[in-house]
Amino acid sequence: MTRSARFMLLLLISLISLGCRTESGTNVGDQDKLTVCLLPKIKGIPYFTSCHTGAQEAAAELGDIELIYDGPIDGDPKEQAELIEQWIVDGVDVICIAPNAPLVVANAMKEARDAGIHVVTWDADGVPESRSFFVNQATPESIGRGMVDVMIADVGPDQEGDVVIISSDATSANQNSWIDAMKPAIEESKLTLQTIKYPGENAANALADAQDLIKVYPNLKGIFGISSVSFPGAAEAVRQAGKSGEIKVTGLAVPSEMKSYVDDGTVNSVVLWNTKDLGYLTVQVAKALAEGRLTDSDTSLNAGRLGEIQIEGDNVLLGDVMVFNKDNIDSF
Amino acid sequence: MNQPRAVAQFNYWHELVLFGLLIGLLGLAEYLSPGFLSLRGQLYLSRHLWVFAIMALSMTLIIIAGGIDLSVGSAMGLCAVAFGVTFEMTGQLPIAIIACLLTGVLGGLFNGALIARFKLHPLIVTLATYAAFRGMAEGISQGESYSQFGDRFSELSRATLLGIPLPGYLFFVLAVLVGLFLWRTPTGRSIYAIGHSAEAARFSGISVNRIRIGLYTFSGFLAGLATVIYVSRFDTAKADAGRGFELDVITAVVVGGTSIFGGRGTIVGTVLGLLLIHETRQFVGRYWQVDELKSIVVGVLLIVSVLIYQLLVRQRETRSH
Numbered sequence: 001m002t003r004s005a006r007f008m009l010l011l012l013i014s015l016i017s018l019g020c021r022t023e024s025g026t027n028v029g030d031q032d033k034l035t036v037c038l039l040p041k042i043k044g045i046p047y048f049t050s051c052h053t054g055a056q057e058a059a060a061e062l063g064d065i066e067l068i069y070d071g072p073i074d075g076d077p078k079e080q081a082e083l084i085e086q087w088i089v090d091g092v093d094v095i096c097i098a099p100n101a102p103l104v105v106a107n108a109m110k111e112a113r114d115a116g117i118h119v120v121t122w123d124a125d126g127v128p129e130s131r132s133f134f135v136n137q138a139t140p141e142s143i144g145r146g147m148v149d150v151m152i153a154d155v156g157p158d159q160e161g162d163v164v165i166i167s168s169d170a171t172s173a174n175q176n177s178w179i180d181a182m183k184p185a186i187e188e189s190k191l192t193l194q195t196i197k198y199p200g201e202n203a204a205n206a207l208a209d210a211q212d213l214i215k216v217y218p219n220l221k222g223i224f225g226i227s228s229v230s231f232p233g234a235a236e237a238v239r240q241a242g243k244s245g246e247i248k249v250t251g252l253a254v255p256s257e258m259k260s261y262v263d264d265g266t267v268n269s270v271v272l273w274n275t276k277d278l279g280y281l282t283v284q285v286a287k288a289l290a291e292g293r294l295t296d297s298d299t300s301l302n303a304g305r306l307g308e309i310q311i312e313g314d315n316v317l318l319g320d321v322m323v324f325n326k327d328n329i330d331s332f
Numbered sequence: 333m334n335q336p337r338a339v340a341q342f343n344y345w346h347e348l349v350l351f352g353l354l355i356g357l358l359g360l361a362e363y364l365s366p367g368f369l370s371l372r373g374q375l376y377l378s379r380h381l382w383v384f385a386i387m388a389l390s391m392t393l394i395i396i397a398g399g400i401d402l403s404v405g406s407a408m409g410l411c412a413v414a415f416g417v418t419f420e421m422t423g424q425l426p427i428a429i430i431a432c433l434l435t436g437v438l439g440g441l442f443n444g445a446l447i448a449r450f451k452l453h454p455l456i457v458t459l460a461t462y463a464a465f466r467g468m469a470e471g472i473s474q475g476e477s478y479s480q481f482g483d484r485f486s487e488l489s490r491a492t493l494l495g496i497p498l499p500g501y502l503f504f505v506l507a508v509l510v511g512l513f514l515w516r517t518p519t520g521r522s523i524y525a526i527g528h529s530a531e532a533a534r535f536s537g538i539s540v541n542r543i544r545i546g547l548y549t550f551s552g553f554l555a556g557l558a559t560v561i562y563v564s565r566f567d568t569a570k571a572d573a574g575r576g577f578e579l580d581v582i583t584a585v586v587v588g589g590t591s592i593f594g595g596r597g598t599i600v601g602t603v604l605g606l607l608l609i610h611e612t613r614q615f616v617g618r619y620w621q622v623d624e625l626k627s628i629v630v631g632v633l634l635i636v637s638v639l640i641y642q643l644l645v646r647q648r649e650t651r652s653h
Contacts, residue, residue, distance in 0.1 A: 079623060085376065085379070085380075086617050088376070090618060103567050107486060170475065
């Protein structure tokens, strides 16, 4: 045969052999296992990767769970909707989603529920009718006030000055609920909230926003970075501007990511919760739902190694915030 | 010539091979992942296709005519914002839809005028509007997300008649109309002539400028139409609508056998290209459960299809001289 025909045949054969997978594939719909899909806001950032680790621990412990972890690399909520739609057709048992934009995925989530799939949200809430439970890391009050308390302690309780908040997406429900809790706490203090920025889950944008804010507000005393992307961005901006110690930075991020900033004094305290536990709890909730052990009227749930977990209405509460500083940051 | 005349003159080898690949893919997919071919599942997931499919129709015409339109994705963003703002101001869905379509038409007209009248290269012009439309959308909306258009509107992209979603019917009608236009009307046939050589076409009396303007305007109109379906599907009208879509649309058209140099292409090919890409993405997602893999496989598919095109069409063309 001709050279090009031979080449085409070779190409075709190699493509087909790609299809013969050797890795442990997902034989979706394996009858004796519960298929649980964990859908993060964005796949590949340390925050969600650690949640995944916790979820894998729960799946291993419970034994009969097939855990699928997939999500958009760029955080596109439309990709989230498409993944949900694919899973509806695949016939999974539970979908756990951390929505970036509740309205974009609401319809897909409702269709999943109509198809008999249990849907819960975790980390960030969605439209209430679109899910049965929200696995919440802590109450918005404890998260919001936790951060404000840390900032007041850092800046000094009697100090006046400007503070700013750098969030994530404007549509992100969790950040918005924390902001709602932070505003009154800031009002009560001597600090003034000047503005809120929404760079999305984009590190470059967060850095640029922080740099702008440092220039625009000469009386800036503190920056809140309330996403695991905007917190390092804000710290980097303060460090680059040479204002470590002058402008206090605190917020929510994976402690290991902030370690260098804590070491050089740019950041005193990192607020977070146990992300592995969040993932672990989500899988526990998924299994309890699928087996009918968790119903609307329950006020607590036995969640494996986490013990009895409180449920407030339709919020499953992991617990309280944790504050990491120089002393304990290495232990995470 | 060592082939019978009919075989040598058959111009649709690429489309035939695409069809074979599609059947092969579907067979392989069903074998490796049983249940893939369930009709209900296929119809349900077809919603991932319609927005690209509609815009691919006009893109096919434009590329056959030797041009390109990089601005369709950004046009969607501008149309979405027009839709959202208009709905917010009037509360009337029909007016918002008209605003959306009108924005698409005006954008396309702008492209067409610059390309035809001022003789600017389509790549440059639509690259500029790719940036400008998106910028305008972001500027007007300030990043705001418009939503809450009512359940009936959200149903528009989801409702089915005899199991087939409404956008599917819309696409089918459009595809048949555009296909017949391309195949059967003088203007349609002259698009191929323009693609081969615009100068020669002009000398044979074809109004190249008018047709070009018409094509880009049509592209803008279909972008607006696609936006209506898109906004209905996601319940959200935002400036980032359609980001990156121009590349997916062009990929489908090229996989479908339309030459990027112009002068060759069919609507049937584009439809096959769309289906091939769609089914590939669905299969990859279902089988590997790794989201990023979809784009990689589509990229490979594009390269493979261009190689096939080289083999079947271009060699044939040079041999027959």
